[in-house]
Amino acid sequence: MKGEILKMLSRAEGYTSGEHISEQLGISRTGVWKHIQSLREEGYTIVSVRKKGYRLEHSGTGFSAHAVSSKLRTEGIHIEHHEKIPSTQTRAQRLAQGGARGWTVVTADEQTGGRGRRGRPWSTKKGTALAASIILRLDKLPQEAAAITPTAAVIINDVLQRYGVDTRIKWPNDILAEGRKVCGILTEMHAEMDELHYLIIGIGVNVNETDFPEEIKPTAVSLRHLTGQEWDRSALLAALLDELKKRLPEFEENGFTPFREDWLRYSTVINKEITIHQRHQSWKGRAVDIREDGRLIVETETGQKEVISGDISI
Amino acid sequence: MKGEILKMLSRAEGYTSGEHISEQLGISRTGVWKHIQSLREEGYTIVSVRKKGYRLEHSGTGFSAHAVSSKLRTEGIHIEHHEKIPSTQTRAQRLAQGGARGWTVVTADEQTGGRGRRGRPWSTKKGTALAASIILRLDKLPQEAAAITPTAAVIINDVLQRYGVDTRIKWPNDILAEGRKVCGILTEMHAEMDELHYLIIGIGVNVNETDFPEEIKPTAVSLRHLTGQEWDRSALLAALLDELKKRLPEFEENGFTPFREDWLRYSTVINKEITIHQRHQSWKGRAVDIREDGRLIVETETGQKEVISGDISI
Incomplete structure (x- = not known):
């Protein structure tokens, strides 16, 4: 319920009256007030003005669990955000082993030991990059799990294209724009020989970088560079998570097949x-x-x- | 060098002279003495008698890192033993994630939360069962890793047969004698889509049990029951590890193929x-x-x- 109130306030332009919230959610006005108090205790700044109602002080383009959660349109996604962490992927592994449920997502504003495929380093500069690791528990065999990487690539590519960025998929796990890497996907799994325990999809997006470390400068590009404007990382992540949550059940049911045509169309390597x-x-x-x-x-x-x-x- | 001395003492019937050790290993007698001191500091009871030499007080059929290590004939196996632990498999996972090298082996005298395939419980009663989880880092693709379970089954079956126990392999992961389960194998892996990070082979053997919990009584049997005598768990584990260490490189090179004929011969299900x-x-x-x-x-x-x-x- 608290999440619902947060979403209403987050989407509102100005003030939202307690009466309106009470009617929309079918709870008493005292109930509304108690939830607002509880949200304030969690750190949200909610202004209340007599006869007008409540207003959430937006945190701008900040990247936080609150910021992402309030922008999600689908239920059941839990965000654990870190200001600074060695690796969201390693943290997600630890959580998954401890029994964390599917759609637990670890995010970070800065990774000090971020990694890509085969233990290669992945740069995640404070305040500019998007790093997220999603725990998934799917009813698939380990042998069927590998195809989730190209599936996720199609979904992420769709979201970026919807934002007006002309992206393409490079096998096996990169998304390019203007021939340079704007996003990398790292999929890891833990399994018995005939049972998948969990999958972790790591997503790294170059968002607001204006510069890159020397060694990746020729091959990396940021969304900011591509579009000439600063991006709201929490809004972008919420959009990516919403789309993955909506479309991955199709993968769970039918595998890569429903995504294959799109993949072929987006691919940078086919017929080359x-x-x-x-x-x-x-x-x-x-x-x-x-x-x-x-x-x-x-x-x-x-x-x-x-x-x-x-x-x-x- | 210390390990070499321990092995010599461990295999000797009576006393081994310092001179003999010194000649065999090409170190000075003072060197021998220093290593003996160091072994004593590690907890080994080594008796020394003038003009006779050194003698290791055997720990009988006790199950300990020392007992297993001193009986190993191959190099490069590291034993981490626990008197009591929830699960050797989970502990091995934690070690592997922390970077533990291949052939690190976690053993326990008692597991309080031992598990078999698909999270099923696996009983490991104090003082009677053998529980070991072996970390392997193989140059294989995740897709090729599944066949290590039947491969390990062939190798373990060979060792038990050499001890005179008439065992058979039941697909996918059990070893039976007289139609009942004497050993279970649990293989887990952590991988990227195209790179195996590590495999953990868990081995549970019913060794000296005289009784089983009610629910597994009809389907379980111990080596003691089969042979009418008490077994030395550390000697059995050392034999299993030596044989796995010797023969798994064949799997790494050629997969399951070299083991397939033996598997078919040992199988309880083929042509049934x-x-x-x-x-x-x-x-x-x-x-x-x-x-x-x-x-x-x-x-x-x-x-x-x-x-x-x-x-x-x-």
């Missing part, structure tokens, strides 16, 4: 001559398709190959 | 009419083969099926 860099070798071919389990199909002189793992250069 | 119990259904068929990835092939009226997950009754 590419080089695959793997741990023990590099080789060339033409990317032609993606399998239902997320493997990339590459045509080479000696026939078709299925690629599970590797980095691509075009 | 079985019922498969899965989460949402039960169905009947004839088990005919096992795939390289560990899936069971079952012939039904409507054709062959591959089984990843489920419990079997015959």
